[in-house]
Amino acid sequence: MVERRKPIKVNEAITKVMNFAKSGMVEYVPIEESYGRFLGEAILADHHVPPFDRSPYDGFALKSADTKMASSKNALSFEVIGEIGAGSVFNEPVGDNEAVRIMTGAQIPNDCDAVIMFESVKEYVQDGKDYFQLKRKLQPGDNISFAGEDTTKGTVLVFKGTYITPGIVAVLATFGYKKVPVSVKPKIGIIATGSELLDVDEPLKPGKIRNSNAYMVYAQVIRAGGEPIYFGQFNDEFETCYHKVKDSLEKVDFLITTGGVSVGDFDFLPAIYEKLGASVLFNKIGMRPGSVTTVAEIDGKLLFGLSGNPSACYVGFELYTRPIIRTFLHANAAFLKKEVAILGADFPKPNPFDRFVRGHLSYETGRLVATPVGLDKSNVVTSLAEANILIVLPGGTRGYEMGMEVSVILLEDQEGTTFENFTTADVNSRRRQRTYE
Numbered sequence: 001m002v003e004r005r006k007p008i009k010v011n012e013a014i015t016k017v018m019n020f021a022k023s024g025m026v027e028y029v030p031i032e033e034s035y036g037r038f039l040g041e042a043i044l045a046d047h048h049v050p051p052f053d054r055s056p057y058d059g060f061a062l063k064s065a066d067t068k069m070a071s072s073k074n075a076l077s078f079e080v081i082g083e084i085g086a087g088s089v090f091n092e093p094v095g096d097n098e099a100v101r102i103m104t105g106a107q108i109p110n111d112c113d114a115v116i117m118f119e120s121v122k123e124y125v126q127d128g129k130d131y132f133q134l135k136r137k138l139q140p141g142d143n144i145s146f147a148g149e150d151t152t153k154g155t156v157l158v159f160k161g162t163y164i165t166p167g168i169v170a171v172l173a174t175f176g177y178k179k180v181p182v183s184v185k186p187k188i189g190i191i192a193t194g195s196e197l198l199d200v201d202e203p204l205k206p207g208k209i210r211n212s213n214a215y216m217v218y219a220q221v222i223r224a225g226g227e228p229i230y231f232g233q234f235n236d237e238f239e240t241c242y243h244k245v246k247d248s249l250e251k252v253d254f255l256i257t258t259g260g261v262s263v264g265d266f267d268f269l270p271a272i273y274e275k276l277g278a279s280v281l282f283n284k285i286g287m288r289p290g291s292v293t294t295v296a297e298i299d300g301k302l303l304f305g306l307s308g309n310p311s312a313c314y315v316g317f318e319l320y321t322r323p324i325i326r327t328f329l330h331a332n333a334a335f336l337k338k339e340v341a342i343l344g345a346d347f348p349k350p351n352p353f354d355r356f357v358r359g360h361l362s363y364e365t366g367r368l369v370a371t372p373v374g375l376d377k378s379n380v381v382t383s384l385a386e387a388n389i390l391i392v393l394p395g396g397t398r399g400y401e402m403g404m405e406v407s408v409i410l411l412e413d414q415e416g417t418t419f420e421n422f423t424t425a426d427v428n429s430r431r432r433q434r435t436y437e
């Protein structure tokens, strides 16, 4: 007799999984390798930026008080008593009506409080000495880039768990992080099950298909920030799969399997969980695709039983595995960011369950438009190539029409959102919807 599974709600499933979320350790990597990692500790400014008052222009540093009488009709002369480029410091006194030739980035001499650009003065030489004429009055602080104007000592600039962008790399370098504290990547084991599976380099044979899930999930793990460890693909044989799952589990922080979680005669994952003594958190979710997504736990370690159907596998990973990976990486916003967009095409299918429709988000004259891509079936693979969002179509409706507002999950986003935001009600009921022409 087939087992009747009781579906639970998506948010309930997420909550059950997140109860077992844990965060990992911190390691140090050379700054050149820090891009794309997650910060293991907050970056605190331990000095002002810039650290000293400096010139933002190539010009002359002088004392603004000496310019008081300057005007278009009254040119004042200044003697140039020295020259400094960026990196040099002028330590001598600067007397009245004297100036220092200064280049962009150089420290302002102690006695000076303003800078005038080369273009604003008339230079000349007299008796072998350099001078310029100035016809403008300057205020104290004119054309000076002050110490701490970029940021002040003590400011927290980037929080722990933030995805490191090239801009953050610049900040890390500014504060002397030759080695950067980053979150250790969780090791995510991947096992594909299915006697129909050919490897990617094998020619097609009757009844067989190439294993796309393993490589897809491998890439999803990397995108999420984890370290994938691929243990291979295995035929639907209980003993083989059981031993592979058991052995692999010891080598990883979390384990993903694809296929074999439904109620078929060769779907062995439920029996494998039982023999391992793992407790199954759920094995049916009120969602499409990915309704068979199963998560089990043993000694605090999670086993993600993702569907064999490619689109279901993909969605199951992004909803349930990704936040576990991001939490391990200390991200506060461990969930994919959600936005509201306008549905770009009708979606006439009735919706008993919440749907996560592969879609493409485009920007059209200031509006976000979400258009479903490809065939909306969980066994479809090609639509995944075009998808940059999942369009959230909550269940309990007779379909959706073009122009309606819908929630969308941004697949390529790195900023993320919190559990609270992710699980907050989506644009769902017709009452809440506005339709655009």
Ligand SMILES: Nc1nc2c(c(=O)[nH]1)N[C@H]1C(S)=C(S)[C@@H](COP(=O)(O)OP(=O)(O)OC[C@H]3O[C@@H](n4cnc5c(N)ncnc54)[C@H](O)[C@@H]3O)O[C@H]1N2
Pocket: 192, 193, 194, 196, 197, 209, 210, 211, 212, 213, 214, 258, 259, 260, 261, 262, 263, 264, 267, 290, 291, 292, 306, 307, 308, 309, 310, 312, 378, 379
């Ligand atoms: N009687 C029922 N049958 C099915 C149910 C159900 O509730 N009752 N659920 C259906 C749903 S929904 C899904 S989704 C699938 C899930 O199946 P499994 O997770 O058990 O996966 P398999 O049976 O192993 O394979 C399903 C499908 O996916 C293809 N596949 C498997 N692995 C890969 C791979 N690595 N790369 C590409 N494609 C893969 C496989 O060939 C099958 O076509 O069950 C429904 N049935």
Ligand code: MOO
Pocket: 287, 288, 289, 290, 291, 292, 293, 307, 309, 311, 312, 378, 379
């Ligand atoms: O898990 Mo299935 O994807 O609902 O088609």
Ligand SMILES: [Mg+2]
Pocket: 259, 260, 261, 262, 263, 264, 266, 267, 308
């Ligand atoms: Mg099956």
